[in-house]
Amino acid sequence: MKFLAPLTLLFMLTFSVINGQVGINTTTPNASSILDISASDKGLLIPRIALIGLNDTTTILNPVESLLVYNTTSNSEITPGFYFWNGSQWTEFSSNASGGGSSDPHKWTLQGNELTANDFIGSTNWSALTFKVNNQKIASFHPNGGLLLGLGAASNVNNAIAIGTNASATTNESIALGYSTIASGYRSTAIGYNAQATTNNYSLALGANAVASGLNSAVFGNSSTASGQNATAVGYGANATNANTIILGNSISDITNWNATKVGIGTNTPSEKLEVKGNVKIDGILKITDGTQGNGKVLTSDANGNASWQEVSGEQKIFAEMNANSTSSLSQYNPINFGNTVITQGINTSSNGFQVVQSGVYRVTYAISVSKANGSDTNVKFYLAKGWGSSNAVQGSAGYGFVGNGDTTTITVTKYVQLNAYDQLYVFSDASNNAISILPDGTYFNIELVD
Structure with a gap:
């Protein structure tokens, strides 16, 4: 029995049991612990187990609740890491660090995720879903149909859409698409850099710096405007200020400046403000004021078909x-x-x-x-x-x-x-x-x- 003496001495030097507490490498285990392990250059090595899956009960028979292991295998259900038995399956300890696929059904990884038909990103209550970048709102989805996307964008919660930096759709069912676009009229639409469909309802502005401010007005073209009710402006710089008018092109007349504005019907190479390939029917009075008109004059043509007003001759x-x-x-x-x-x-x-x-x-x-x-x-x-x-x-x-x-x-x-x-x-x-x-x-x- 002499060999028991060294073993007893070693146990006394390594373990200290005080009031039912166990200390390893310490003689003063913490009073709140059942086991206190102290070391400066060693760690606790948890058993390394090759689990088959989350519901594996064959690798470790009859696992007891809270049993802790380190899994070493990887498959569609499970990846290497610490797992504990929760009474019905193995559950991975959650971590804030990014990594590969995870068995935690509530974890979203940066490397992609396997989804089911019932998985979704969003909320489960009647509140807007908001996304931020650098702690600034960059996107929001409201259950009433409101949508905004872009830094500084703002949209009405009732089916309004604002997309683009500083885009603003502030009235019901309005749409603003583009940098600094504004759609402030009811059911108005603004599309393009700094386009504005403002003030009145049902206005449409399409084009950079286009402005539609009249009721039911429409603008198509860069820097064009329509302020008259039911007015339409088409083309660069077109300006429709009177009600119920359609303006095509701007007022530039010098052919060296933007090559003037021309409209072709039946031709793709118009040489004048309006060129029509085909017959024209006018049910009313035709008024031609070119500066040559006058009382008693008649309309005549030169060899090229250019008409002008002329005095009535003796013939x-x-x-x-x-x-x-x-x-x-x-x-x-x-x-x-x-x-x-x-x-x-x-x-x-x-x-x-x-x-x-x-x-x-x-x-x-x-x-x-x-x-x-x-x-x-x-x-x-x-x-x-x-x-x-x-x-x-x-x-x-x-x-x-x-x-x-x-x-x-x-x-x-x-x-x-x-x-x-x-x-x-x-x-x-x-x-x-x-x-x-x-x-x-x-x-x-x-x-x-x-x-």
Whole structure:
């Protein structure tokens, strides 16, 4: 039994047991510990076990809860590290250090993760999900549909979207995309560097520095603006300030400056502000103001098709003449029927009158030859009218004549009349008389522009 003495001495030198506490390499184990190991150049070596998986109960039979091991294997469920048995499976000690895949279902690794259909990143309550960079908000997703992405970006929580540094979509359902874009009108949209869809609802600004501030206004192009209600501006520098207008291009006219602004319809190489390849229909008045326009001028063309207003030359006189082609009776309700157009140039004619297409002073002459077959003698009167009936009579245009039974007489009147474009001119009688006949030979009506 002599060999027991050295062993007993060694145990007494190594272990110290005080009040049920065990100290290794210390004679004063901490009062709060059951085991106190002290060392300056050694560590505690936990058993190294090659676990098969998180639910492995064969490598260590019947593991007890809180059993600690160091796993040495790696597979889809488990990686090397410290694990403890939680009563139903092996659980890895969590760590803040980045590493490979992890068996902890709540751990997200930098090297990628194996997900299931139920995995997600986000919140489980009705609050916005926010992301930060350098402790500054850079993204936020609100459950009401609001979205912002970018430093300094701001969006309304109700379905508004702001993407880009300092982008701002502050009203419901507005959209701002780009650096410093602003969409402050209800359901407004701003896209492009510093684009602004502001103040009024439903505005759209598309392009760098584009500004749409009118209600329902739209802007397409760099530095273009639309401030009028329902106005649209298209192209660089276009400016639509009036309501219900569409402006194409800016006001630059010098071809050396940005090569001017041109619109082509049916052609991709327009040479003028507007060039149309094909026919053009205008249902209304065509107004051409090039500086050459003037009263009484006519539109002419040169050899290249360039139109301009020109004075009417001697070869371009405006006149017309008609004469009667049948015998008729007097009627105060209808103009004299001449029936036959002898000649016309620049004047529209009908069976009983003229229509001028150019304003000016006209010399008008009418002659009416009449005869009477029966009844008493009578006076007859004729006059010019700018329209239907005596209410439109031309002052000073009346002609009178006396006609007896079997007599024939001719009343002739010449008058200068100021007419506007598209005025009509007729000859009327002041009374109806079936006994008086208008004779075709000697009955005529002519007109000529003199100024």
